[in-house]
Amino acid sequence: MRLGCWILTWATSAMVMTGGAVHGQAQTPDNQKDYSFLNDLHGKQAMEWVQHQNHKTLSILEKDHRFKGFYKNTLAALQAPDRVPLPQLQAGGVWNFWQDAHHPHGVWRATSYRSYLSQTPKWQSKLDIDALAAKEQINWVFEGAECLAPAAEHCLVQLSNAGEDAQTLREYNTQTGQFISGGFVFPRAKQQAAWVDDNTVLVARAWGNDGATLTSSGYPFVVKAVQRGKPLEQATEVYRGRPSDMMVAPLTFTDGDGQRLVLILRNITFFETRYAVWDGAHLNWLALPPKSEVHGFAKGRLIVSVQDDWKPKGLPVVPAGSLVALDPKALEQGVEVIFTPDPSQALDQVGITKNTVLVTLLDNVRGRAMRFEPVQPGRPWSMEPLDVPDMSSVHIVAANPQSETAFLSVENYLTPQQLWLVEEQEQPKKIKAEAPCFKTSDLVMEQLWAKSADGTHIPYFAVHRKAMALTGANPTVLSAYGGFQLSYTPTYMPEVGQLWLQRGGVYVVANIRGGGEFGPQWHEAGRKAGRQKVYDDFAAVGQDLVQRHITNPQHLGIRGRSNGGLLAGVEMVQHPTQWNAVVIGVPLLDMENYETLSAGASWVAEYGSMSVPEEAEFLKKISPLRHLKPEVHYPVPFIFTATSDDRVGPLHARRFAAKMERFKKPFFYYEDIEGGHSGTVNAAEVAHERALEAVYLSQRLMDKH
Structure with missing residues (x-):
């Protein structure tokens, strides 16, 4: 995932890497060339530059003799017919969104519960996104649906054009399988909607075309109630936050007894949220700690995790990282602590069934699962560990307050995704499993630890051949994320197995600070000016791999990718001799201007702000764009982004590549014209990008130069 500093000559040709990509004749721009035209995202000159860079990159990577095989194998794995169809419990059955070679955009489909448990479920197509895209000549991407519980007959289908964050919402009837004529339609916007009843929807979006109801992050701060049959102009305002907020949004829960709770969320920052209960006329703000997250509604109790130590009035301190239950109408009557992780643990996910609360957690970054049930108000909840495989990621795939069942997924780097059924009072049982996409009998997965610059021990997973020789020359790819309290856990990736591990490569994932692997404190240590610890942790893992003679x-x-792309960029400029390949995906790289680019202002709580002098100094210190130097030899990076990315945006990648071009530094650059922040829209595009990466990594780390 990070740096290196080599100017290469490919063994297969006499072509030399020069500014922009590998090509026969060096055509570098003047050192003073003005690249401001790149700021016009879709401008003619900017797109000509993008197409030129794409052509130079593809003319090398796609022509490699391995590319077609890499692409074919990855696409086949992504579209394998025996993949596990992940369930969604609603509308009296099991629903699933499925993409394959015949449906690259995907089809939303349904079957009965009994049929789903069989080996060959009988699916009924409900919404064909390919047909819709063809009919309307729009590159629709299905991004889920918000359905009115408990019946889930009425849903607001979320459609994105080319994968951007902005969505169009359309009312759909799950019984008829049709969009509702004259039903609710909310035009394209960054928006969030929540059902109140059959005829009322709360919506947060831009109201008007002047952007006056959007925050500096580009998200809405005004929530209105929209009535069936009435235009948006007649919507009634429910709550107005502040332009300085990150976002305001509505949220609705319905528990297993049919009790409905409507909330307004005011995200003051990315991590600080205030919650209010809306009774249809008034807002009652809950006295919850600013850093808390609502997970669901069970037996009339709000299920909440707290990220800071919290002392409710008249009660003992609730430790950071705990999961609690409380009465949203009478919070002062008591808070019940459901679970408090120990120092090696961290909450991962929470799911609500009719009578239980399911929790997945990490224990030294190894997945665990538990089931909790209320005994009686004011008493400790009963807890039962669930028996799941070790050294794996365990996630809640489906849990519905109207159902007594739930589904877990289990996977790791060598075990394809499995689906486990959880029925009340029963231990989980495996009911489905994907077929392996690559041979694993000669591979091993182990957890190792490195010591960071400040003495903190950092865990990482390494996957490699059992008979790997410790020659110090094994081709190795190191990846991490390190931000926003997101945990990077073991995941089965066919392209990694087929295109890297089976060919003798070593794959490593580092669980560095900034993530959530060890709870809120692990994240807090790497936030804002503490972020250098994140970069030191990553460098330490790289050094540990060398010291162990792995590579x-x-x-x-x-x-x-994303925040991980920033990580890769920082490592490239801070440690240019420690790596020989750097993949920088949909990245942040211009940290002096990130607040003004796309949704950048929403991440001030993570990175800091240029408006605060001490934070500005740190942002300048770590900004990869700022610290590119003409006299330094860097590893040749592969930078990829997407024109339609309306979250991070392509300007970071463009500016970084343009500066390398100005300094006549070699690089690969690929910008997908569509794809949003995911960088890709469908399996074919994912396979294409992964194949380009695999060729690049093979050339840099496996081939002799």
Whole structure:
């Protein structure tokens, strides 16, 4: 995932890497060239530059003799017919969104519960996104649906054009399988909607075309109630936050007894949220700690996790990271602590069934699961560990307050995704499993630890051949995320197995600070000016791999996306001799201007702000764009982004590549014209990008130069 500093000559040709990508004749721009035209995202000159860079990159990577095989194998795995169809429990059955070679955009489909448990469920197509896209000539991407519980007959289907965050919402009837003529339609916007009843929807979106109801992050701060049959102009305002907020949104829960709770969420920052109960006329703000997250509604109790130590009035301190239950109408009457993790643990996910609360957690980054039930108000909840495989990721796939069943997924780097059924009072049982996409009998997965610059021990997973020789020259890819309290857990990735592990490569994932692997404190340690710890942790894992004689800088590459792309960029400029390949995906790289780019202002609580002098100094210190130097030899990076990314945006990647071009530094650049922040829209595009990466990493780390 990170740096290196080599100017290469490919063994297969006499072509030399020069500014922009590998090509026969160096055509570098003047050192003073003005690249401001790149700021016009879809402008003619900017798109000509993008197409030129794409052509140079593809003319090398796609022409590699391995590319077609890499692409074919990855696409086949992504579209394998025996993949586990992940369930969604609603509308009296099991629903699933499915993409394959015949439906690249996907089809939303349904079957009965009994049929789903069989080996060959009988699916009924409900909404064909390919047909809809063809009919309307729009590159629709299905991004889920918000359905009115408990019947889930009425849903607001969320459609995105080319994968952008902005969505169009359309009312759909799950019984008729049709969009409702004259039903609710909310035009394209960054928006969030929640049902109140059959005829009322709360919506947070831009009201008007002047942007006056959007925050500096580009998200809405005004929630209105929209009545069936009435235009948006007649919507009634429910709550107005502040332009300085990150976002305001509505949220609705219905528990297993049919009790409905309507909330307004005011995200003051990315991590600080205030919650209010809306009774249809008034808002009652809950005295919850600012750093808390609502997970659901069970037996009339709001299920909440707290990220800071919290002392409710008249009660003992609730430790940070705990899960609690409380009465939203009478919070002062008591808070029940459901679960408090120990120092090696962290909450991962919470799911609500009719009578239980399911929890998945990490224990030294290994997945665990538990089931909790209320005994009586004011008494400790009963707890039962659930028997799931070790050294794996365990996630809640489906849990519905109207159902007594739930589904868990279990996977790791060598075990394909499995689906486990959880029925009340029963231990989980495996009911479905994907077929392996690559041979694992000669591979092993182990958890190792490195010591960071400040002495903190950092865990990481390494996957490699059992008979790997400790020669210090094994081709190795190191990846991490390290931000926003998101945990990076073991995941089965066919392309990694087929295109890397089976060919003798080593795959490593580091659980560095900034993530959530060890709870709120692990994240807090890497926030704002503490962020250098994140970068030190990652560098320490790289050094540990060398010290263990697994690899060396010439055979060590790094990879990151989004915040992980920032990580990769920082490592490239801070440690340019420690890596020989750097994959920088949909990244933040211009940290002096990130607040003004796309949704950047929403991440001030994570990174800091240029408006605060001490935070500005740190942002300048770590900004990869700022610290690119003409006299330094860097590893040749592969930078990829998407024109339609309306979250991070392509300007970070463009500016970084343009500066490398100005300094006549070699690089690969690929910008997908569509795809949003995911960078890709469908399996074919995912396979294409992964194949490009695999060729790049093979050339840099496996081939002899």
